[in-house]
Amino acid sequence: MSTLLRLNGITKAFAGVHALKGVPFDLEPGEVHALVGENGAGKSTLIKVITGAHAPDQGTLEVQGTLVEHNDPVRARALGIAAIYQQPALFPELTVAENIALGLETGGAWRRIRWGERCTRAQRLLARIGAAIDAEAPVRGITMPEQQLVEIARALGANARILIMDEPTASLSDQEVANLFRVIRELKGQGVGIIYISHRLEELPQVADRVTALRDGSLVATRKMGDVNRAELVRLMVGRELSAVFPKQTVELGETVLEVRDLGCRESGVSGVGFRVRAGEILGLAGLVGAGRTELARVLFGLTPADSGQILLRGRAVTIDRPERAVVLGIAYVPEDRRRHGVVLEMPVAANMTLATLRAVSAHGLIDFRRERAVATDLVRRLAVKTATIDTPVGHLSGGNQQKVALARWLAAEPAVLILDEPTQGVDVGAKAEIHRLMGELAARGMAIVMISSELPEILGMSDRIVVLHGGRVAGTLDRAEATQEAIMELALGHLPAHGAAS
Ligand SMILES: Nc1ncnc2c1ncn2[C@@H]1O[C@H](COP(=O)(O)OP(=O)(O)OP(=O)(O)O)[C@@H](O)[C@H]1O
Ligand SMILES: [Mg+2]
Known part of the structure; x- marks a missing residue:
């Protein structure tokens, strides 16, 4: 079988930010190829080039040996490329079955909607990943982890040959992760190639055949998974050693x-x-x-x-x-689904970080912009938020960096009780x-x-x-x-x- 996917010299810039610099990447049938890198390294951008969501400034893309000249989302889907993103993209007011059907049905307007069939198919796809979710439930009523499972089911239903998973396990419990890995092994056996992005490095040896590390938009290395251990992987990603253990402080209660x-x-x-x-x-x-x-x-x-x-x-x-x-x-609560509820995408980094602390930031009821900038600058440095400036809209940051901004806001607020959901x-x-x-x-x-x-x-x-x-x-x-x-x-x-x- 020929190589499923081959990228050469992919370059992409956004208004001065060089997200990708001449990156090569390839994927074989039946392979899980992991993509790792720090927040903002360019992983999601590379994925969006493959799915046709972004046109690269330079570089080529081949699917099964054929050059794809002008990639776009419709063409990518027709070529058997499906992606599951960090943030589920489902319609909250529709049911699970309807959401799955939307991705799969191509019939014309005259085609009668077979409700029963839709539900059975949705339920069957969900069963394949061991998800106990009611296909007739509205998506609004199910949790974010469940929504992710619905997305995975939808991609499976589309018979993807190239399946991209951008942090699929980020909000799954161990049991669901094990379940997903079982599904991945099944798909591998059927010759599907999977691009797998995850910050949970410890799960990579269980699931990946090869791993590619990106740093600041450039390729660092592609290795066989069996040839690298966790420490080496971290070094490839961040360029230095990092201790893996959580430094638990002893605190007088x-x-x-x-x-x-x-x-x-x-x-x-x-x-x-x-x-x-x-x-x-x-x-x-x-x-x-x-x-x-x-x-x-x-x-x-x-x-x-x-x-x-x-x-x-x-x-x-x-x-x-x-x-x-x-x-x-x-009492402060930092929700799990921070990218949706935790930040205001249109607002700059600084304002997002100080939203909850305006009282502390402002003197005499006016926003003290100097203070706001000082607080934000400090938090950006401490959490290593990758952003061009503190005036950049949060929507321009990578997923992980948006998370850091949302967290920073509540850390800055210093409440008496802090509830953190998957911090x-x-x-x-x-x-x-x-x-x-x-x-x-x-x-x-x-x-x-x-x-x-x-x-x-x-x-x-x-x-x-x-x-x-x-x-x-x-x-x-x-x-x-x-x-x-x-x-x-x-x-x-x-x-x-x-x-x-x-x-
Ligand atoms: N639409 C955009 N406008 C401006 N800059 C962008 C845009 N999309 C991405 N970037 C920038 O490109 C760089 C790479 O972002 P990308 O989302 O690919 O990172 P990532 O590796 O997926 O990170 P994470 O692990 O946080 O998801 C970042 O510096 C980001 O700010
Ligand atoms: Mg990303």
């Missing part, structure tokens, strides 16, 4: 800041939840996708207010019936270590932090205590000393704790 008792919200399936978080403590919220972690965070932030139980702040019962109330009480999802290894360091710093200053994460090493590395949810309830609470991957997984799967996991 203070008074209980947040306590919830028997908390429930029928609408979001949360019930009977109880836990407390002390000043300086990082409480990890673990569980599988759908266990109710994000739902619980949304209850605490007043997005879907509780209808039973109690929330106490510093021992005082409070009612949080809307987000504004939570903010006034000193390091989609950010590169260097930024991840920096975010962990910042979390430690905030805890040391007495903030109470609730961290949701699907990455068990992150949960184990950062948390003082771990609350494991299952089916919207607390399945168990583990102390740092007794927590292991196995203990968390047992609880997450809803198995009864063997011992000691009192809640």
Whole structure:
């Protein structure tokens, strides 16, 4: 079989930003070729050249030995190229089945819509990736991880020969990741080539055959996956050594800041939840996708207010019936889907970062622009946000850098309780270590932090205590000393704790 895809000397610039500089890339049938690099290295831009979303300034693209002269999204799809992006692109008001059908049906306007057939096909495609999602549910009502699974199902349905996955596992739990890898192996067996982008370097040996590293828009190296270890991979990406471990700081714990008792919200399936978080403590919220972690965070932030139980702040019962109330009480929430809810794409980096701190930034009710610029400049440096200037609109930044901006805003706000939903999802290894360091710093200053994460090493590395949810309830609470991957997984799967996991 001939090479599926070959790129030569791809160059692309955006108004002075050289996103790609003469990059070569190729993909064989039945191969998983991983693409790695720091936030802003040019990975997504390269993908968009392949899918025809961007025309390269220079360079050529061949699909199965044939030169593609003027690539565009329609042509790319006809050539069997399908992509799953970092941010699901589905229509929220349509059902899952309708969204899948939109990508697949090409019949004319006269063609009768066969609802039953649509649903069966959607359900079958979802079953192939082991996703228990109702095909008749509106997309608005399903979580972001579920939306990603719908996108993967849609791409599978389009019979793609070249499947591009841009951080497909960023918001999946271990179980869903294992499921996806099973699907990938199946597709490989059928001769499909897969381009795989991920910041979770530890999963690459499980799934990739080759790996290409980009740095600042240039090719660094293409290697056989078996020939590089994690440390070498990091060196290729960032050009220096980086420690992989999370530096957990020991912090003297203070008074209980947040306590919830028997908390429930029928609408979001949360019930009977109880836990407390002390000043300086990082409480990890673990569980599988759908266990109710994000739902619980949304209850605490007043997005879907509780209808039973109690929330106490510093021992005082409070009612949080809307987000504004939570903010006034000193509770901040950084949602998982930050690129959609966390930043204002049209606004500059500096303004985005100080949105939540205008009170601190402004003197006498006027925005102190010098102060705003100083705060933003400091955060850009500390989180290594790759942006031309602090006046650049956030929409021009790479996905991971948008994440950093959204996080920076809340880090700057210094609330009493900080709820972080997947804080390091989609950010590169260097930024991840920096975010962990910042979390430690905030805890040391007495903030109470609730961290949701699907990455068990992150949960184990950062948390003082771990609350494991299952089916919207607390399945168990583990102390740092007794927590292991196995203990968390047992609880997450809803198995009864063997011992000691009192809640
Ligand atoms: N539409 C655009 N306008 C201006 N600059 C852009 C645009 N798209 C990308 N860039 C710039 O091109 C560079 C590469 O971005 P790209 O999105 O390809 O990075 P990436 O490797 O996918 O990063 P991440 O890991 O954060 O997703 C970045 O500096 C980014 O700011
Ligand atoms: Mg990207």
